[in-house]
Amino acid sequence: MGVPSMPELLIILAIVVLLFGAKKIPDLAKGIGKGIKSFKSEMKEDEIAENKADEKIEKKEETTSADKVEDTKQA
Incomplete structure (x- = not known):
């Protein structure tokens, strides 16, 4: 498995926006x-x-x- 390509990254981004909503993404990024x-x-x-x-x-x-x-000097 290699690095995800651009279409795969866009799909992942779309899923993240759907799950968390556009308003919460900056808060998540700030927390990270x-x-x-x-x-x-x-x-x-x-x-x-x-x-x-x-x-x-x-x-x-x-x-x-x-x-x-x-000690060795004294002995």
Whole structure:
């Protein structure tokens, strides 16, 4: 199955207009847009949180390796 052609898209559009009415389509589009925007912002927040967690892990590893170096110097 490939991408729908122009006549198929027009038929789908006609069915959507019949089901929801011409007045509700902008509201539906607005709702979908808000949902996508919210999803993108959540993804960005998740990436930021993930980066902060990675930085904390790296700092712990650096501290641990620095402690090991000090222990070997003292021994």
